[in-house]
Amino acid sequence: MATKSRIVETSFRFGCGRYVQEAGAAGRLADEIKRLHCSRPFVIGGKTALSLALPVIEPVLTTGAMPYSVHHYAGFCCVQTCHDLMETQEFAQADVVVGIGGGNVCDAAKYMAVKSERPVILIPTSAATCACFTPLSVTYTKDFRRAESYHHDREVNVVLADMDILCLQPERLLAAGVYDAAAKMIEIEQRIRGVAENEIDVGLYSSYALSRHTYERMMALFPEAVSALYRKESNKALFDLVYLSVAATGVISGMARGSNQCAVAHKIYDMSRALFPQEVKNALHGEIVGVGLLAQLYYNGRENEVEAFRRDMRSHGLPTTLTEIGVPPTDQNQKILYDSILNSTAMAGTTVEEHELLARAMKMVW
Numbered sequence: 001m002a003t004k005s006r007i008v009e010t011s012f013r014f015g016c017g018r019y020v021q022e023a024g025a026a027g028r029l030a031d032e033i034k035r036l037h038c039s040r041p042f043v044i045g046g047k048t049a050l051s052l053a054l055p056v057i058e059p060v061l062t063t064g065a066m067p068y069s070v071h072h073y074a075g076f077c078c079v080q081t082c083h084d085l086m087e088t089q090e091f092a093q094a095d096v097v098v099g100i101g102g103g104n105v106c107d108a109a110k111y112m113a114v115k116s117e118r119p120v121i122l123i124p125t126s127a128a129t130c131a132c133f134t135p136l137s138v139t140y141t142k143d144f145r146r147a148e149s150y151h152h153d154r155e156v157n158v159v160l161a162d163m164d165i166l167c168l169q170p171e172r173l174l175a176a177g178v179y180d181a182a183a184k185m186i187e188i189e190q191r192i193r194g195v196a197e198n199e200i201d202v203g204l205y206s207s208y209a210l211s212r213h214t215y216e217r218m219m220a221l222f223p224e225a226v227s228a229l230y231r232k233e234s235n236k237a238l239f240d241l242v243y244l245s246v247a248a249t250g251v252i253s254g255m256a257r258g259s260n261q262c263a264v265a266h267k268i269y270d271m272s273r274a275l276f277p278q279e280v281k282n283a284l285h286g287e288i289v290g291v292g293l294l295a296q297l298y299y300n301g302r303e304n305e306v307e308a309f310r311r312d313m314r315s316h317g318l319p320t321t322l323t324e325i326g327v328p329p330t331d332q333n334q335k336i337l338y339d340s341i342l343n344s345t346a347m348a349g350t351t352v353e354e355h356e357l358l359a360r361a362m363k364m365v366w
Helices: 025-035 047-063 079-086 089-093 103-116 171-192 202-231 236-256 264-275 285-299 303-315 331-342 352-365
Strands: 019-022 041-045 069-072 096-101 120-124 136-140 146-151 158-162
Touching: 019 025, 019 236, 025 047, 025 096, 025 120, 025 158, 041 047, 041 103, 047 069, 047 096, 047 120, 069 089, 079 103, 096 103, 103 120, 103 136, 146 264, 158 236, 171 202, 171 236, 171 264, 171 285, 202 236, 264 285, 264 331, 264 352, 285 303, 285 352, 331 352
Parallel strands: 019 158, 041 069, 041 096, 096 120, 120 158
Antiparallel strands: 136 146
16 A cells, blocks of 8 residues: 655745756856846855856856856755854855755755845756656755755746766666656655555656656666767757756646655655765765665555666666665664654555565665
């Protein structure tokens, strides 16, 4: 049977007000800032992300007579780090937040923008997550431990997905995004199995329909998109895969309203970050979720697909166990992770038989 689900967010927030995906999209930054009636951007980003984007955005900001400040943001999205930046004089003088980079920088930029009542523009440098699209910030402590998730009351203003930048991302990041996006279909499938269609929340059922299409298309496009990455150029397969991993997956999350896609695989991610923060700190979100999907597949009754799924992950250089990620497979570690998943919302309303099924499924992650 499906596990019990609950609606966390009552509104359907579909992600962002304006999504631009094209070659040279970052060069539109000044125009998008003007469209928001702003003129003084506060820019944050990781070292690599800034090295890719600043040569594109600095000339247009200068030409547009927009005084800006640039700040290196390292590590995870941390509330304290965000508030430290928000207390600077440069932030006080800014009227728009610009985040450049991966999921943690995007989450930090969204958090800072919402808390300070400023608009936010995001320039993703990888398709490893849909974080640039979703009105959500996942936060961590200074020691990399999973903390609180903030469901924001407004959407991202603008996303500029620049294919000249996104075609330079490593295969590891693209692959992590594919498996993170794949989790939506596999986890929602578990939520609705055995439930009559007229008894399923319309948003959740719509989310499932789109997630199924996204899953099938991503897997078909994946090999050709990876070939484009190795040539450091964009083609239609890579363009479509980025769109599906970021925009389509962001809409899927919005339709599910933040409650129904977070089943076993994402709970394994959450609990791994909470229980083993140092061991998994260098792993990508999609890598841990991908490992969790092996357990999710087994739990969904698709155990005959687990090994093929594992082989596909390995072919793209992804880890397939928490042991490979760095968590020792001790009896204690296995028990504490199982107990944490069992007592989480992912297993709400389940039976003893399903608890035993979970125990067998959890063996897949070690």
